[in-house]
Each structure stands twice: as structure tokens, then as C-alpha cells.
Amino acid sequence: MKVLVAAKRVVDPNVRVRVKADHSNVEIEHSKMSLNPFDENAIEEAVRLKEKGLVTEIVALSIGTIKSEETLRTALARGCDRAILVESNENYEPLNIAKIFAHIAKEEKPDLILLGKQAIDDDANQMAQMLAGKLNLPQVTCASSLDVNGNSIRVVREIDAGNETLEINLPAVISADLVLNEPRFIKLPQLMMAKKKPIEKKLAADLGLDLSAHSRLISVTDGEVKKQCKFLTNLNDVVNVIKANGV
Amino acid sequence: MKVLIIALARNNQINPNLANVLTAAHKISSVCDVLVLGAADLSKVTSYSGITSIYHAANLTSNDLLASNLTESLANIAKGYTHVLMASDSAGKDLLPRVAGFLDMGQISDVLAISSPNIFKKPMYAGNIIAEVESFDEIKFLTIRTICFDAVASSGNAAVVNKELLVDTDNKIQFVSEKLSVIETVGLASAKRIVSGGRSLGSKESFDEVIGGFAVKIGAAIGASKAAVEAGYANNDCQVGQTGKIVAPELYIAVGVSGAVQHIAGMKDSKKVLAINNDPNAQIFEYADYGYVGDLFEVIPEIMRGL
Numbered sequence: 300m301k302v303l304v305a306a307k308r309v310v311d312p313n314v315r316v317r318v319k320a321d322h323s324n325v326e327i328e329h330s331k332m333s334l335n336p337f338d339e340n341a342i343e344e345a346v347r348l349k350e351k352g353l354v355t356e357i358v359a360l361s362i363g364t365i366k367s368e369e370t371l372r373t374a375l376a377r378g379c380d381r382a383i384l385v386e387s388n389e390n391y392e393p394l395n396i397a398k399i400f401a402h403i404a405k406e407e408k409p410d411l412i413l414l415g416k417q418a419i420d421d422d423a424n425q426m427a428q429m430l431a432g433k434l435n436l437p438q439v440t441c442a443s444s445l446d447v448n449g450n451s452i453r454v455v456r457e458i459d460a461g462n463e464t465l466e467i468n469l470p471a472v473i474s475a476d477l478v479l480n481e482p483r484f485i486k487l488p489q490l491m492m493a494k495k496k497p498i499e500k501k502l503a504a505d506l507g508l509d510l511s512a513h514s515r516l517i518s519v520t521d522g523e524v525k526k527q528c529k530f531l532t533n534l535n536d537v538v539n540v541i542k543a544n545g546v
Numbered sequence: 547m548k549v550l551i552i553a554l555a556r557n558n559q560i561n562p563n564l565a566n567v568l569t570a571a572h573k574i575s576s577v578c579d580v581l582v583l584g585a586a587d588l589s590k591v592t593s594y595s596g597i598t599s600i601y602h603a604a605n606l607t608s609n610d611l612l613a614s615n616l617t618e619s620l621a622n623i624a625k626g627y628t629h630v631l632m633a634s635d636s637a638g639k640d641l642l643p644r645v646a647g648f649l650d651m652g653q654i655s656d657v658l659a660i661s662s663p664n665i666f667k668k669p670m671y672a673g674n675i676i677a678e679v680e681s682f683d684e685i686k687f688l689t690i691r692t693i694c695f696d697a698v699a700s701s702g703n704a705a706v707v708n709k710e711l712l713v714d715t716d717n718k719i720q721f722v723s724e725k726l727s728v729i730e731t732v733g734l735a736s737a738k739r740i741v742s743g744g745r746s747l748g749s750k751e752s753f754d755e756v757i758g759g760f761a762v763k764i765g766a767a768i769g770a771s772k773a774a775v776e777a778g779y780a781n782n783d784c785q786v787g788q789t790g791k792i793v794a795p796e797l798y799i800a801v802g803v804s805g806a807v808q809h810i811a812g813m814k815d816s817k818k819v820l821a822i823n824n825d826p827n828a829q830i831f832e833y834a835d836y837g838y839v840g841d842l843f844e845v846i847p848e849i850m851r852g853l
């Protein structure tokens with residue numbers, strides 16, 4: 300089984316992003332960047348399946364600026380076999396990312412496409428579904444466990460009210476929840492080895508796709524709402540706060 | 547302008563957040579149809595104000611209701627509307643982007659506010675940033691963050707029209723089973739009070755005893771931080787935050803939760819927040835109306851005695 304995984308370059312989850320002075324976008328030029336944590340889960344799962352002998356090859360795909368090469372090196376260090384960078388300076392919306400992904404998937408013909416359920420920058424949670432819709436493949440989103448049986452996978456999907464179990468036939472698209480697994484730490488030898496693995500580069504503009512915008516960002520504002528905390532020192536006052544809520 | 551809201555039935559029920567999606571829809575147009583998929587008791591739904599027609603495709607199995615199987619028929623129905631809305635819950639997030647992508651259109655997730663029929667506000671970066679975006683698509687596909695819109699009044703009387711929906715089940719995917727959580731956590735998204743516990747509870751037994759006991763005592767739903775869920779103290783569906791549930795109860799009590807941005811993302815719209823933590827510098831206090839510094843294992847039993 301061949302797996303195509305996503306490796307998006309995003310602002311590190313521990314960085315507090317700021318709004319640019321003109322509110323046109325967020326200020327991220329000098330921020331620490333990381334591999335999207337949800338993609339880490341997707342990659343970890345693919346690597347575990349490879350270690351079990353169920354996967355033969357893992358290809359990582361990133362769409363972004365040339366700096367995404369660094370993100371792909373991390374993906375390779377995590378155990379992907381080779382990587383593809385589709386280069387563009389555009390900040391594409393999920394639909395256009397899905398188009399590029401679909402294009403590469405048609406060339407690579409993976410049995411399974413495994414992606415993070417969302418990226419922690421735009422938090423859209425759309426790409427896997429759009430990709431599956433475009434390729435007319437079955438999808439399971441927010442997967443918390445995968446059990447491969449030949450040509451099908453039994454997937455547990457996290458839902459608001461609990462979870463559901465689905466049986467999906469390959470080829471398929473699955474998006475990973477954070478609870479899918481605990482990604483391993485990578486060590487220096489793996490980072491060194493990753494340097495030798497191949498990264499193929501393509502330009503998004505050369506793919507012959509219509510990547511025109513379906514939306515535009517008008518402005519961004521700070522969404523943080525800090526409060527003035529009233530510290531209580533008497534537990535009776537705490538009890539009264541709760542009682543005031545109608546208890 | 548013509549809006550369609552899609553709602554999926556689960557266990558014969560329609561999520562009451564449909565009433566909040568309706569309020570969002572009315573900011574776009576007064577023509578607003580609701581399409582209910584799956585067998586469900588519609589007595590509540592028919593009373594919601596401002597519905598033009600309710601279409602009910604009742605004859606659908608759990609298998610039919612999977613996003614992979616519904617896409618094509620819903621894409622055809624969507625073509626009759628300018629806007630297609632779903633609540634931003636697990637069903638909406640799964641289904642709507644797929645239908646939009648199938649039609650080669652974009653989608654806007656977690657709409658918090660509607661500035662005009664084509665301009666919307668949505669969160670980014672765990673809600674630290676609010677973006678205003680304009681959609682150019684012929685049909686706007688929107689998932690609605692329901693805590694940001696009030697529920698419509700219950701003074702309506704819409705008629706239900708039965709609808710046949712041809713679902714294309716080609717056996718590429720099958721529904722096997724579902725496991726629904728115990729009642730107390732189901733209502734997390736709409737609970738009036740929530741008690742949330744963190745890693746500090748130390749074990750599932752303490753979590754159940756301290757957080758569970760406290761929640762039962764004050765009639766609250768149980769929430770948890772990701773650390774508590776990962777440690778196995780609480781179910782995944784209790785998780786509040788960027789990657790869990792987005793809640794806005796009247797009172798949110800955070801017990802031994804540090805207040806990481808990803809947790810704050812899920813509870814910052816709560817009306818009142820009470821934080822209990824033994825570290826006076828815990829970040830959670832910056833997002834709390836009331837704080838108490840102390841050891842939760844001593845404080846919670848003491849509070850319960852006082853109630």
C-alpha cells in the first residue's frame with residue numbers, strides 16, 4: 300500500500316501571532332514555523348503502518364514557498380520515503396490546495412491519502428473533504444484509529460456525541476485527529492538521514508490548473524478577550540458565584 | 547437570495563443548534579428552507595420561526611447518511627440556492643466542504659458573524675485572530691459557529707414536505723457501528739454550566755470523583771483539557787478547545803486547567819468563567835471573571851459542602 304501524506308508549514312503552535320499594523324493579515328515573517336501538528340499525526344500513522352509491513356512507500360506533499368522544503372525534511376526525518384514540494388508564493392485557500400493535491404494524487408496513485416484534519420493556522424478543516432469530493436473517493440474525517448485489513452480499513456471517527464466505526468475501501472482519504480497517536484521524537488540520525496532523501500520540486504503555476512481565488516481576505520483583527528479576574532479569598536464567595544448562576 | 551440549511555438526524559433527533567443556524571440564515575435572506583436527512587421527530591423543528599419549507603428525506607440509513615454517499619445528491623440540491631448552511635459540528639464539518647469541493651467551490655468554516663450576504667467573519671489561529679473574508683462563489687457554503695447566534699423564537703409553523711433522496715451507495719464505505727457517550731457529556735455544546743478538569747486531576751478515578759461529583763451536584767456538563775483526555779481521565783468528546791468543542795455556557799468552571807491558548811479557544815465566549823488553580827500565575831486567570839488560588843482536592847469538596 301502506498302500512502303500520500305500532507306506536510307503543511309504553519310506557525311508553531313506555541314507562538315502567539317499578531318495582527319499587522321494595517322490589519323491586512325497576521326505578522327508571521329519572523330515567527331518560528333513547524334510541521335502542522337495534525338499532519339504529524341497523519342505521518343506518524345503512515346510510518347507505524349509501514350513498520351507493521353502494511354505500507355510500502357510514504358510520499359509527503361507540501362504546497363507553499365521554497366521554505367516548505369524545511370518542513371518536508373522534518374516529514375522525511377519522521378519516516379517518509381520521499382517528498383514533493385509544489386512551490387508557490389500564493390497563500391492558496393483550501394479549495395486550491397485540494398486541486399493541487401488531487402493533481403499530484405492522480406500522478407502518484409496512492410492507495411491512501413492521509414492528512415491532518417485541520418491546519419492550526421486557518422483552522423478550516425476542509426481540505427481532506429474537498430480532495431475526497433474532487434477525486435470521488437470515500438472519506439473518513441477525524442480518525443482516532445485505523446485497522447487495515449487487506450483492501451479496506453476499519454476507521455474509528457470522533458464525533459460530537461462519541462465515535463463511530465466505518466469500513467472504508469481503498470483508495471480512500473482519511474483525516475487524522477490528534478488522538479490518533481502520539482508522534483515520536485525524532486533523533487539526530489533520522490534528521491541526518493532525511494538530508495539524503497529526495498525532494499522533487501514543481502511549480503504550482505506549471506500544473507495547468509485553474510487556481511483563481513474563490514475568496515479574499517479583507518482584514519484581520521485580534522480575537523483575544525482578556526478579562527479582569529477578581530481573585531476571591533473566601534470560599535463562601537466562590538460558593539456565591541456558583542449560586543448566582545441559579546444552582 | 548435563497549438559503550438552504552442541511553440538518554442530519556442522529557438517533558431520531560435533530561440537534562437544537564438548528565435554531566441558531568436559522569438566526570444566521572435570516573441575516574442573509576428571509577427565504578430559508580431546511581432539509582432534514584434521516585428519520586427524526588420534527589415537532590420542535592416545525593415550530594422554529596422563519597422557515598419557508600422543511601424538506602424531509604426520512605428514508606435514509608446510517609450508511610446513506612455518510613458524507614461520501616450524500617455528496618452528489620446534495621450538490622444537485624445546492625444548485626437551487628445562493629447559500630447552503632450547516633452548523634459547524636461534526637456532521638457539518640464532514641459534509642459541507644466535500645459538497646463544496648465536488649462543485650469546485652470554496653467554503654467558509656466556523657462563521658462567527660455575517661457582515662453581508664458575501665462577507666463573513668471567521669476565526670483563525672485558535673480564535674486569536676478573527677478574519678473578515680469575502681466569498682466570490684456562486685453558492686456560498688458556510689458552517690456556522692452556533693454559539694455566536696441566538697436561537698430563533700419558537701413561534702413558527704412550517705409545513706413538512708416529504709422528499710425522496712437518491713443516495714449513491716457504491717459500497718466504497720460502510721457504516722459499522724456507533725458508540726455514543728453517556729448523557730451528561732452529550733449536552734456539552736449547549737450546557738448552561740460546565741465543570742472542566744485538567745491534567746492535575748491525576749487519575750480517572752479522581753477525575754470522576756472530583757469533577758464528576760461536582761458536576762452532578764451543580765447540574766453541569768463535564769469538560770476536559772486535552773491533557774486530561776490524553777491521559778485517559780475523560781472521554782475525547784469532553785475535550786474543550788481548538789480541536790475539541792467550542793462552548794459558551796453561562797458559567798464555566800475551570801479546575802486545575804492551565805489555560806493554554808488551545809483550551810481558551812474553546813471556552814472564551816463563556817458568559818462567566820471561574821478558575822480554580824494552585825498557581826496564582828496560571829494563564830487561565832487572565833481569561834476568568836473570578837479566580838480562587840488553592841489545591842483543587844481541598845477546594846472542591848469544601849465548595850460542595852457550602853452549596
Ligand SMILES: Cc1cc2nc3c(=O)[nH]c(=O)nc-3n(C[C@H](O)[C@H](O)[C@H](O)COP(=O)(O)OP(=O)(O)OC[C@H]3O[C@@H](n4cnc5c(N)ncnc54)[C@H](O)[C@@H]3O)c2cc1C
Nearest residue numbers: 744745746771772773787788789790802804808809824842
Ligand atoms: C495542535 C494543538 C491542539 C490542541 N488542542 C487543544 C484543545 O482543543 N483543548 C485543550 O485543552 N488543549 C489543547 N491542546 C493542548 C494545550 O496546548 C495544553 O497542553 C493543554 O490544554 C494543557 O492541559 P491542562 O491545562 O490540563 O494541563 P497543564 O498545562 O499541565 O496544567 C495543569 C494545571 O493544573 C494546575 N494544578 C496542578 N495541580 C493542582 C492542584 N492540586 N490544584 C489546583 N490546580 C492544580 C497547574 O497549576 C496547571 O495550571 C492542543 C495543543 C496543540 C499543539
